[in-house]
Amino acid sequence: DIQMTQSPSSLSASVGDRVTITCRASQGISNYLAWFQQKPGKAPKSLISAASSLQSGVPSRFSGSGSGTDFILTISSLQPEDFATYYCQQYDSYPITFGQGTRLEIK
Amino acid sequence: QLQLQESGPGLVKPSETLSLTCTVSGGSISRGSYYWGWVRQPPGKGLEWIASIYYSGSTYYSPSLKSRVTISVDTSKNQFSLNLRSVTAADTAVYYCARIWNGYIDNWGQGTLVTVSS
Numbered sequence: 001d002i003q004m005t006q007s008p009s010s011l012s013a014s015v016g017d018r019v020t021i022t023c024r025a026s027q028g029i030s031n032y033l034a035w036f037q038q039k040p041g042k043a044p045k046s047l048i049s050a051a052s053s054l055q056s057g058v059p060s061r062f063s064g065s066g067s068g069t070d071f072i073l074t075i076s077s078l079q080p081e082d083f084a085t086y087y088c089q090q091y092d093s094y095p096i097t098f099g100q101g102t103r104l105e106i107k
Numbered sequence: 108q109l110q111l112q113e114s115g116p117g118l119v120k121p122s123e124t125l126s127l128t129c130t131v132s133g134g135s136i137s138r139g140s141y142y143w144g145w146v147r148q149p150p151g152k153g154l155e156w157i158a159s160i161y162y163s164g165s166t167y168y169s170p171s172l173k174s175r176v177t178i179s180v181d182t183s184k185n186q187f188s189l190n191l192r193s194v195t196a197a198d199t200a201v202y203y204c205a206r207i208w209n210g211y212i213d214n215w216g217q218g219t220l221v222t223v224s225s
Binding site: 001 | 144153154155156159167168169170203207209210211212213214215216217218
């Protein structure tokens with residue numbers, strides 16, 4: 001199985017801050033990497049696929065980069081609605097695996 | 108617009124079988140190109156993929172759950188289902204059904220909490 005490791009596990013930031021979350025795969029996955037946002041009591045929401053392709057309706061302050069084993073999710077200017085938990089997911093091969101999540105909290 | 112809706116008991120006794128169904132609306136399971144699957148999330152924890160199925164019946168299973176899980180599809184009802192046998196408290200979770208495109212989960216149901224308790 002491909003292990004996905006996110007860092008940090010939690011992060012405190014302020015509205016307007018630039019934030020980066022890292023996801024590392026235990027082996028190369030090309031660009032088969034997705035990012036999700038999850039708010040309490042809600043289903044995950046798809047943000048990015050193919051490492052950097054923004055899903056329809058997702059604000060442009062979100063961006064993704066990386067290839068191979070190292071990936072980054074960047075939020076350029078945090079908004080109040082962005083405080084949530086973020087997960088990466090690899091889909092290079094089955095079994096599908098997720099990172100452990102990064103909880104983004106208000107400072 | 109595609110919608111997925113989970114249904115099934117919210118409480119299951121230990122050692123029994125957890126059975127959930129996902130009803131798909133706004134799109135046909137038989138269309139092809141997509142797998143359909145289940146993901147779960149224990150309270151306060153992360154996401155765990157369980158299984159995926161194609162409309163033709165081709166399946167993938169999580170190695171850690173494979174011995175207890177069966178996923179099936181009913182194209183006539185535009186539904187797919189999950190059976191998880193011999194459940195314990197560790198199987199208590201929110202269960203999500205999802206649409207999967209080339210392994211990427213692009214649509215999620217709202218989720219249903221299943222509690223394993225006597």
